[in-house]
Amino acid sequence: MQTQALPGFRDFYPADLALRTHIFQTWRSVAARYGFEEYDGPPLEPLDLYTAKSGDEIVGQLYNFTDKGDRQVALRPEMTPTLARMVAAQAGKLRKPIRWFSIPQLFRYERQQRGRLREHFQLNCDLIGEAGPLGDAELIALAIDVLRAFGLGPGDVRVRLSDRRVLSKLLQHRGVPPSGMSRAYEIIDKIERLRKEQIDELSSRPDVFAPATVSDLVDISRIRGWDHLESELAHSSELSKSGGHLKETYESLSAMGLAEFVDVDLTIVRGLAYYTGVVFEVFDARRTLRAICGGGRYDDLLDAVGGVQLPAAGFGMGDVVLGELLREKGQIPPGGASIDVFMAYITREDLPHVLTLAHQLRDAAVRVEYALTPQAVGKQLKLADSRNVRFAVVVGPDERARDEILIKDLRSGSQESIPMNSLANTIKARMNG
RNA sequence: GUGGUUGUAGCUCAAUUGGUUAGAGCGCCGGACUGUGGCUCCGGAGGUUGCGGGUUCAAUCCCCGUCAGCCACCCCA
Numbered sequence: 001m002q003t004q005a006l007p008g009f010r011d012f013y014p015a016d017l018a019l020r021t022h023i024f025q026t027w028r029s030v031a032a033r034y035g036f037e038e039y040d041g042p043p044l045e046p047l048d049l050y051t052a053k054s055g056d057e058i059v060g061q062l063y064n065f066t067d068k069g070d071r072q073v074a075l076r077p078e079m080t081p082t083l084a085r086m087v088a089a090q091a092g093k094l095r096k097p098i099r100w101f102s103i104p105q106l107f108r109y110e111r112q113q114r115g116r117l118r119e120h121f122q123l124n125c126d127l128i129g130e131a132g133p134l135g136d137a138e139l140i141a142l143a144i145d146v147l148r149a150f151g152l153g154p155g156d157v158r159v160r161l162s163d164r165r166v167l168s169k170l171l172q173h174r175g176v177p178p179s180g181m182s183r184a185y186e187i188i189d190k191i192e193r194l195r196k197e198q199i200d201e202l203s204s205r206p207d208v209f210a211p212a213t214v215s216d217l218v219d220i221s222r223i224r225g226w227d228h229l230e231s232e233l234a235h236s237s238e239l240s241k242s243g244g245h246l247k248e249t250y251e252s253l254s255a256m257g258l259a260e261f262v263d264v265d266l267t268i269v270r271g272l273a274y275y276t277g278v279v280f281e282v283f284d285a286r287r288t289l290r291a292i293c294g295g296g297r298y299d300d301l302l303d304a305v306g307g308v309q310l311p312a313a314g315f316g317m318g319d320v321v322l323g324e325l326l327r328e329k330g331q332i333p334p335g336g337a338s339i340d341v342f343m344a345y346i347t348r349e350d351l352p353h354v355l356t357l358a359h360q361l362r363d364a365a366v367r368v369e370y371a372l373t374p375q376a377v378g379k380q381l382k383l384a385d386s387r388n389v390r391f392a393v394v395v396g397p398d399e400r401a402r403d404e405i406l407i408k409d410l411r412s413g414s415q416e417s418i419p420m421n422s423l424a425n426t427i428k429a430r431m432n433g
Numbered sequence: 434g435u436g437g438u439u440g441u442a443g444c445u446c447a448a449u450u451g452g453u454u455a456g457a458g459c460g461c462c463g464g465a466c467u468g469u470g471g472c473u474c475c476g477g478a479g480g481u482u483g484c485g486g487g488u489u490c491a492a493u494c495c496c497c498g499u500c501a502g503c504c505a506c507c508c509c510a
Contacts, residue, residue: 007500007501007502058508060434060508061508061509077509077510106510107510108508108510110434110507110508110509111434113502113504113505114502114504116510120510122510271508271509290509291509294509316510317510318510342470344468344469347468376468376469377467377468378466378468378469378470380469381469381470381471382469382470383470385470385471386470386471392469392470397468398468406468406469408469408470410470413469415469
């Protein structure tokens with residue numbers, strides 16, 4: 001008998017599930033502010049939904065198997081292919097732009113590390129049928145507002161914003177040939193994680209992006225902020241034109257008052273091959289955790305998956321790293337009481353009255369608990385206290401003789417006798433008070 | 434998948450160079466307090482020292498394997 005969940009999988013005890021619920025509620029409420037509608041798809045998909053796009057090597061990272069109908073299947077590692085299929089199937093009847101979000105549980109067969117499990121939940125927001133920069137800005141603003149709703153500010157989280165079209169033009173301008181572009185992307189992507197020796201080593205041998213050099217790549221990777229980038233783009237009108245979309249995206253965010261969260265930074269490339277334009281990631285400001293959120297524009301994917309030409313952009317935000325950051329920042333809401341009233345009784349003869357009254361309260365939507373095994377009153381109140389409950393009601397022979405019960409406010413310690421038949425009204429009145 | 438590192442009670446951590454019965458705080462349970470919670474005091478339960486093997490008179494400690502966590506790769510949700 002296994003005593004632990006599988007590696008990379010989580011048990012959600014009530015306190016853990018409370019945090020998860022808090023995260024999901026916040027996600028849903030902010031997505032709703034932007035007019036996004038929730039959808040879902042199957043957690044199990046045909047394997048080739050993923051291999052067609054990413055190649056066979058992705059299989060090593062998937063939970064895949066052959067089902068009893070001899071189908072090659074996989075637990076979904078991401079939502080975008082499912083979304084692309086769903087949208088493509090009904091592209092003709094859906095009003096554009098489509099604003100959809102989902103909170104899928106995703107799976108990945110990889111060695112786990114902190115912030116990276118084999119299973120997680122991810123908020124996915126996608127905007128389909130809009131090619132303009134305002135669409136990108138809308139998504140980035142949504143991501144930022146989600147984090148703001150969790151109590152995080154620009155000192156806590158940073159959006160790093162790039163555009164592959166701009167990066168591509170800059171690389172081209174420095175002499176990178178089309179054949180060396182993906183290698184150059186790869187190096188830009190990891191350049192700030194490389195040690196100096198590794199950079200020197202790269203520089204010492206000719207690479208496929210010649211005549212551009214490693215120091216060209218280093219220069220580009222050091223561009224920080226829109227103003228800096230804009231001055232780099234001023235070298236040619238073609239370069240300048242390539243930055244138009246990113247400029248409008250940035251300026252839109254600025255007009256929303258969100259520019260203080262955003263750093264233009266071309267080292268954000270993102271591994272997924274299907275991104276075609278603006279890409280962004282969100283990190284904790286101290287950069288001690290993995291990316292909290294990532295996304296971008298993927299204008300060709302729906303065509304590739306479903307033969308429908310629709311521009312699209314989206315992002316994903318996982319619950320694991322976000323949860324760690326919230327814990328670090330003390331933004332985990334305290335657990336509230338699970339019940340409103342604890343009913344205690346003195347003798348067995350009092351019990352039927354407790355059952356009657358408790359049920360009346362429950363019918364009135366009051367959360368009630370009582371001892372299921374007769375115990376000393378002190379113990380019953382001790383249990384009530386550990387439940388963090390507001391009111392205790394004591395039913396005993398003395399009170400019953402007068403047709404009353406005792407109601408005690410466990411916060412203040414004050415108590416009084418009230419008529420038995422007024423319990424529900426009294427509780428409801430005091431709960432609001 | 435590769436390399437490194439860690440593993441003692443539910444949690445956080447102790448335990449002389451390998452040496453009797455592996456301890457403490459918090460938490461949990463019980464009592465003081467048989468019609469009143471929190472505070473205090475007292476008591477109790479809880480460990481195959483991750484697991485398996487080896488060295489030794491003797492292993493929590495040294496060695497090997499394995500599992501799990503963490504870190505760096507690979508890869509990226």
